Amino acid sequence: MKLKALLAVVLSLATAGIASAEGASTTAAQHPEPQQWAWDGVFGKFDRQQLQRGYQVYKEVCAACHGMHLVSFRNLSQPGGPEFTEAQMKAIAASFKVPALNENGEVVERTGIPADRFPSPYPNEAAARAANNNAYPPDLSVIIKARHDGANYVHALITGYSDAPAGFQLLPGLNYNPYFEGHQIAMPAPLVSDGQVTWPEGNPPATKDQMAKDVVAFLTWAAEPKLEERKAMGVQVIIFLLVLSALLYLAYKRLWRDVDH
Numbered sequence: 001m002k003l004k005a006l007l008a009v010v011l012s013l014a015t016a017g018i019a020s021a022e023g024a025s026t027t028a029a030q031h032p033e034p035q036q037w038a039w040d041g042v043f044g045k046f047d048r049q050q051l052q053r054g055y056q057v058y059k060e061v062c063a064a065c066h067g068m069h070l071v072s073f074r075n076l077s078q079p080g081g082p083e084f085t086e087a088q089m090k091a092i093a094a095s096f097k098v099p100a101l102n103e104n105g106e107v108v109e110r111t112g113i114p115a116d117r118f119p120s121p122y123p124n125e126a127a128a129r130a131a132n133n134n135a136y137p138p139d140l141s142v143i144i145k146a147r148h149d150g151a152n153y154v155h156a157l158i159t160g161y162s163d164a165p166a167g168f169q170l171l172p173g174l175n176y177n178p179y180f181e182g183h184q185i186a187m188p189a190p191l192v193s194d195g196q197v198t199w200p201e202g203n204p205p206a207t208k209d210q211m212a213k214d215v216v217a218f219l220t221w222a223a224e225p226k227l228e229e230r231k232a233m234g235v236q237v238i239i240f241l242l243v244l245s246a247l248l249y250l251a252y253k254r255l256w257r258d259v260d261h
Contacts, residue, residue: 054218135186
């Protein structure tokens, strides 16, 4: 009798677990499709024009809600990144207002300088949540590194907004996105139409997909500003090790040429 009762309990728990797993699978985030990125591979590098376009998408679309407190304005003109000219970088810094203290210790705003970091659009977390239906917009400095399959995930998230399928219970104030865990996200679609950002002549058409790829490239650089330098160093180390291995092998053959082994 006790055995039957025990089996019944185990069976009920297993059934509940399966049902729970099935329910969870219906709201699990959809896996993003892999994209072709210029910086992939051993010899991959950033496209400077793409990084500059990506910055423009960030400034005109993302900066209203997201800051990048780990990135300084001066980084925009340094090698390995967007490589804006010194004058362009200073103009970008001056287009932002950053918090500062006056001589009386009061908080004021001043024009940004190259040494400043990208400011948050909100004075504190409480203000950010109050403006975003209690959702806290994350800082984008290292968002690519902070998310699994970072670049592909962020691209899919930006371009993956759609209407909720029939029968899906979408909570008030949230938006449907199959690439977000739970499929419900507080952030509205940031890119809503082609041509939302205007680029100078000589650039590809500003489609939603192109704008998404460009801002992902910019955010990837923000998260890994030394990516190109690191890859170049890796190639040099591999070449050095190959040459060293060849020299060691030749030395071994010479030293032990008269010894049977």
